[in-house]
Amino acid sequence: MTAQVAALQAALVAEAAASYGYGVVGAHLTGSLEQLAASALATHTGRADRLAELLRRDGARPGPVPPAFALPFPVTGPASALELAEQLEDGTAGVYYDLIGSTANPGLREFAAEALVDAAGRAARWRAATGPFDPGVTTSFPGREAP
C-alpha cells in the first residue's frame, strides 16, 4: 500500500467517523446549530464518497468502514455535542494534513487542502458557539497540531 493510498484510506475512515458523529451531535442541538450540524454531516458524507472514488481511481479498494464508532466521551447535551463537533473537525483536519504530505498530485493536494480549510473554519465556528472569545478558538496550524 502506498503512502497516498494509506492516507486516503485514513481520511475515508475519519470522514465516516465524522458523519456518524454529526448524527449524534445534531440530535442534541437546535436552531442554527442544528442546521450547522446537518450541513457538516452532508459535507463529510460527500467527502467520504469522494475519497472512496479517489481510492478506486488509484486502483485500491476502499477499506471497510465500521457502521458505528465509539464516541470519545458520552454526549448527553448541547455542551458535549459541541465539544464532539470540535473534535470531529480537528480529526478530519489532521488526516487531510497527512494526505497533503503523502502525495505530489496537485489535484489531490488541492482537494485535501480545501477540506482542511473547511474543517478549520467549522471548528472555529463550533468553538465560537460555546461562548465568548477564547484564544483557543483558532490555532496557528490546524491539522498539524492539537488545538
Next chain:
Amino acid sequence: MSLSRRALLAGAIGVAAAGCHRAVRPPPAPPPPIPDAPALAAAADRERALIAGYDAVLATPLAPAALTALAALRAQHLAHQAAIGVAQLPARPSSLTTLPALTALEHASAVAALASVGAAVDPAHAQLFASIAGSEASHAVVLAALAAP
C-alpha cells in the same frame, strides 16, 4: 643590487602567480536553491501585511474582548512567519482600520495560501501552506463574529 632586483622581481612574479592561482580556483558551489522560494516569499509578504493590518486595527478604539481576540490572532501570524522561515522584517504601514477590512484580508490570504499547495515542490511546504490557509480561514470566522452587530 641587480640580484636583489631580480630576487624582488621573482618574488613579485611568485606573488602574482599565487594570485593567479587563487583567481582560477573554481568558486565554491552556490548553496542549493530553496524549494518553493517564490511561494515562501509571497507567503511571508502576506503575513507581514496581515500583521501590519492587525497593528493598524489594534491602534483604533476597540472593546476589550476584541483587543484580546485580535492580539491572539496576531500572535498566530507571528507563528506563521516563523514557520515560513524568513527573517522577521519590520512591519509595514497598513491603511486598514476596520474589522471587515481585516476579515477580507484574511480571506484573501487564505485563498492565496491555498493556491500554493498544489504546486509546492516540498510536501512539507504544501502542508504548511494548507495549514496556514486553514488558520486564516478560522481567523476570518472570528473576525466576522467580532464585527457582527
